[in-house]
Amino acid sequence: MLLFILKRLLALIPLLLAISVLVFLILHFGNNDPAMAYLRLSHIPPTDLALEAARESLGLNRPLSVQYLDWLGKAVRLDFGMSYVTGKPVLERLLYYLPNTLYLAGFSLMITIFLSLPLGIISALRKDRWPDHLTRAMAFVGVSTPSFWLGFLLVFFFSVKLGWLPALGKGGITHVLMPAFTLSLMSMCINTRLIRASMLEQMNSRSVLYARVRGIHEKRIVGSHILKNAMIPVVTAIGMHIGEMLGGAVVVEIIFAWPGVGRYAVSAIYNRDFPVMQCFILMMTLIFVFCNLGVDILYAWLDPRIRYREGGKA
Amino acid sequence: MAPEQILSVNKLSLSRQSGKTDIQLVHEVSFSIDQQEIVGLIGESGCGKSLTCLSLINLLPRIIRADSGEIFFQGTPLNDIKSSMMRSLRGKSMAMILQNPMSCFDSVFSIRYHFKETLQSHGMGWSKNRCRHICDALAEVGFENPKEIIDLYPFQMSGGMLQRVMIALALIMKVALLIADEPTTDLDLVSQNKILCLLAKMREQHGMSILLVTHDLSVIARLADRAIIMQQGKIVDSGSVKAIFAQGQHHPYTKALLNAHFNLYGSHLERSELEIC
Amino acid sequence: MTTFKALMARKMNWFALPVIMVILSMAVLAPWIAPHDPSQINLEQKLTSPDSEHLLGTDHLGRDILSRLIWGARTSMGSVFVIVNLVMFFSLLVGCFSGYLGGWVDTLLMRICEIFLTFPTFILAMFLIGVLGMGMGNVIIAIVLTHWAWYARIIRSLTLSIKSREYIMASQVAGSSHFTIFTRHLLPPIMAQLVILATLDIGHMMLHVSGLSFLGLGVKAPTAEWGVMINDARQYIWTQPELIFYPGMMIFLAVLAFNIPGDTLRDSLDPVIRAEET
Numbered sequence A: 001m002l003l004f005i006l007k008r009l010l011a012l013i014p015l016l017l018a019i020s021v022l023v024f025l026i027l028h029f030g031n032n033d034p035a036m037a038y039l040r041l042s043h044i045p046p047t048d049l050a051l052e053a054a055r056e057s058l059g060l061n062r063p064l065s066v067q068y069l070d071w072l073g074k075a076v077r078l079d080f081g082m083s084y085v086t087g088k089p090v091l092e093r094l095l096y097y098l099p100n101t102l103y104l105a106g107f108s109l110m111i112t113i114f115l116s117l118p119l120g121i122i123s124a125l126r127k128d129r130w131p132d133h134l135t136r137a138m139a140f141v142g143v144s145t146p147s148f149w150l151g152f153l154l155v156f157f158f159s160v161k162l163g164w165l166p167a168l169g170k171g172g173i174t175h176v177l178m179p180a181f182t183l184s185l186m187s188m189c190i191n192t193r194l195i196r197a198s199m200l201e202q203m204n205s206r207s208v209l210y211a212r213v214r215g216i217h218e219k220r221i222v223g224s225h226i227l228k229n230a231m232i233p234v235v236t237a238i239g240m241h242i243g244e245m246l247g248g249a250v251v252v253e254i255i256f257a258w259p260g261v262g263r264y265a266v267s268a269i270y271n272r273d274f275p276v277m278q279c280f281i282l283m284m285t286l287i288f289v290f291c292n293l294g295v296d297i298l299y300a301w302l303d304p305r306i307r308y309r310e311g312g313k314a
Numbered sequence B: 001m002a003p004e005q006i007l008s009v010n011k012l013s014l015s016r017q018s019g020k021t022d023i024q025l026v027h028e029v030s031f032s033i034d035q036q037e038i039v040g041l042i043g044e045s046g047c048g049k050s051l052t053c054l055s056l057i058n059l060l061p062r063i064i065r066a067d068s069g070e071i072f073f074q075g076t077p078l079n080d081i082k083s084s085m086m087r088s089l090r091g092k093s094m095a096m097i098l099q100n101p102m103s104c105f106d107s108v109f110s111i112r113y114h115f116k117e118t119l120q121s122h123g124m125g126w127s128k129n130r131c132r133h134i135c136d137a138l139a140e141v142g143f144e145n146p147k148e149i150i151d152l153y154p155f156q157m158s159g160g161m162l163q164r165v166m167i168a169l170a171l172i173m174k175v176a177l178l179i180a181d182e183p184t185t186d187l188d189l190v191s192q193n194k195i196l197c198l199l200a201k202m203r204e205q206h207g208m209s210i211l212l213v214t215h216d217l218s219v220i221a222r223l224a225d226r227a228i229i230m231q232q233g234k235i236v237d238s239g240s241v242k243a244i245f246a247q248g249q250h251h252p253y254t255k256a257l258l259n260a261h262f263n264l265y266g267s268h269l270e271r272s273e274l275e276i277c
Numbered sequence C: 001m002t003t004f005k006a007l008m009a010r011k012m013n014w015f016a017l018p019v020i021m022v023i024l025s026m027a028v029l030a031p032w033i034a035p036h037d038p039s040q041i042n043l044e045q046k047l048t049s050p051d052s053e054h055l056l057g058t059d060h061l062g063r064d065i066l067s068r069l070i071w072g073a074r075t076s077m078g079s080v081f082v083i084v085n086l087v088m089f090f091s092l093l094v095g096c097f098s099g100y101l102g103g104w105v106d107t108l109l110m111r112i113c114e115i116f117l118t119f120p121t122f123i124l125a126m127f128l129i130g131v132l133g134m135g136m137g138n139v140i141i142a143i144v145l146t147h148w149a150w151y152a153r154i155i156r157s158l159t160l161s162i163k164s165r166e167y168i169m170a171s172q173v174a175g176s177s178h179f180t181i182f183t184r185h186l187l188p189p190i191m192a193q194l195v196i197l198a199t200l201d202i203g204h205m206m207l208h209v210s211g212l213s214f215l216g217l218g219v220k221a222p223t224a225e226w227g228v229m230i231n232d233a234r235q236y237i238w239t240q241p242e243l244i245f246y247p248g249m250m251i252f253l254a255v256l257a258f259n260i261p262g263d264t265l266r267d268s269l270d271p272v273i274r275a276e277e278t
Helices: A002-029 A034-041 A048-058 A064-076 A090-125 A130-143 A147-161 A173-203 A206-213 A218-255 A261-270 A274-302 A304-309 B049-056 B083-089 B111-121 B128-140 B159-172 B189-206 B217-223 B241-245 B252-265 C003-009 C011-033 C065-101 C103-118 C121-132 C136-163 C166-173 C178-214 C226-236 C242-269 C271-277
Strands: B005-018 B021-034 B038-042 B064-073 B094-097 B177-181 B209-214 B226-231 B234-240
Touching: A002 A064, A002 A274, A002 C103, A002 C121, A034 A048, A090 A130, A090 A173, A090 A218, A090 A261, A090 A274, A130 A173, A130 C242, A147 A173, A147 A218, A147 C178, A147 C226, A147 C242, A173 A218, A206 A218, A218 A261, A218 A274, A218 B111, A218 C121, A218 C178, A261 A274, A261 C121, A274 A304, A274 C103, A274 C121, B005 B049, B005 B209, B021 B038, B021 B049, B021 B064, B021 B209, B021 B234, B038 B049, B038 B189, B038 B217, B049 B064, B049 B177, B049 B209, B094 B159, B111 B128, B111 B159, B128 B159, B159 B189, B177 B189, B189 B209, B189 B217, B209 B217, B217 B241, B217 B252, B226 B241, B226 B252, B234 B241, B234 B252, B241 B252, C011 C065, C011 C242, C065 C103, C065 C136, C065 C178, C065 C226, C065 C242, C103 C136, C121 C136, C121 C178, C136 C178, C166 C178, C178 C226, C178 C242, C226 C242
Parallel strands: B038 B209, B038 B226, B094 B177, B177 B209
Antiparallel strands: B005 B021, B005 B064, B226 B234
């Protein structure tokens, strides 16, 4: 098992390097002009001479590979540059907002898992009866609902009309309920359908038949054989949900004025604050990559075939 | 004293609904199996052999209906018994070994777990003694290192090995009737031989009755005492294996089977003795 | 069962297909059926209730909401149409080449795909827009760049499975040129699968397009787009919540309507479900 984890960690390194190359290239070929931004921040009029001098001092005339290595070196030392807007270190600001986003995403993930699990299981066990039909209909509708519409609908009902929940900002648990639910809806519906399909596939499997042939109690069959096998694809899907939530959090933070990195990143885009944007994408991608690694490890722990195939002990 | 009748099936009929009509899958099948008897059930694929077996243990797929028929196991009628009673019979008094054993075991659980859950479901506790019993059973079915086998996962074993584990599961529960559904179909010749020898051993040394389902007449020739020949859901011929193989009046389908068998394997009845194993 | 029959058999499609037709008609016929100019600002008539002239009322700049919804269909459907075509084109190109040629080309292209797939989709799209600049064109580019890799991988495995079939080898032995094999044997089945996959994804892409527009990263004012309309109406949630409700409803109906036949198509391709239904 340890060997498996080690192999996966090592495989990450070239991937992370490749990601950094891509981000750097996109940054370079975009409308990014650090020289201009530098002059603006220093309140120096951007004459051609000044621009040229700025470019020279910022090292923008060096070959691309040198610039990349320089950039990478700084990134590894956690120096992502200064904001074009504030002139202050970018990473600091993002790290200030990050916990809020993680709190929101984490809460959403909890909601997703705790609601989709029973719904999916009941839907499969009561196939073609009314709980199944209802759940499937709700899941289908949920998947088609834009989160930025749902958010406002919830605010309208629970804040404007009923006054039960606060509409904006971060605070106690009442503040996080609506944003987290809005963020979780898409993943919850996808997960419910996935659990249902996975369970149905297991319920009709030959190993379940053989377990019945041996006279195993039905409860035990459902609890161990069906559930454990059915959860394997679901665990893998958690990685996808996390990606969905990291992206969706941006929209939800805007709707509910939640002080997270997503909201900060959007304002950075308006302000063409490239250092913030680049740090944002690297940060979120890193989180995503490590979450996926965690999911892979969990998957290998659940399914001995994966561990065995990758050369570890079964 | 007449040998005890382990299993008695009387006019079993199974059908399936397709659209508005009923398709008859098995039609008034009747047969019986005595104690320590090996009865072969032979017929082509799709003739209803597997369905008949599943109906014996009441695990027919939901779309298949049992229209009529009575099944008696060790004198007890199985038709209307409570499902909990049926469940306790399965695996403990009547065991079934299935073809394609790789898909029957649950790959996320070890062999040890499969034994454990079977024993625990029949009220037999789990203790160090049990481990020894399992190792004994595994040794009995031909494994040289039962202690290693017990910790393996199904995907680490071959089809032949898993088939033997299935027999070990029946052995450890000391079942009275073993239903073997095409046990040799997916196996290579060497494994086939091992399994057939093992089945003979189960009958000789452990007193099991066996219902041996196959489409291969040579398997019947080798192992069975009596044979039942099915075609399209009906029993077309039955009798002792010697009688079937002797020249005489037979149903046309039986004749066709025999001809095919003789063309492939020659004209004598092969009886496996334990020495071949 | 032909695709159309399969679609008609499901009652849900009786709702979905007409809705799709309506939305597509709105998109195509917008210049003729919209009662007003969607960009016409009339500050004296801002935030009015529905009346005979403005069937759904007006927004905060006095623009007719109904017209903006109709023209919004044009923007949404138009951009999704372009995105789907571009994604299909690029993924087909990369996937087929990768699968057919194999070797280092395959490895290189698939590694590139893998890199793109490592990013969370929406965030990568945001970053691309941040770098390229805002506007619908860049939204389209961003969404194409974030989605092509997923399709390319699927096309590649389809290509590989078809390539290994006997009739391809027979064709090669018979001396057909690569081009012939490609166009006659490979492309037709792959195109069929690709079209189905893309159809299934239309709803998802529409959510991304309107999501990015909602964030203000998409169309420039005064172009009408449903996501933007929701953003514009945010501040009026306490007084005129219907301004948020209408465009959101349109997005919801459109995505739902495209998801339903997509679901049916997926089920009709799944042999297990087909067997259950007979």
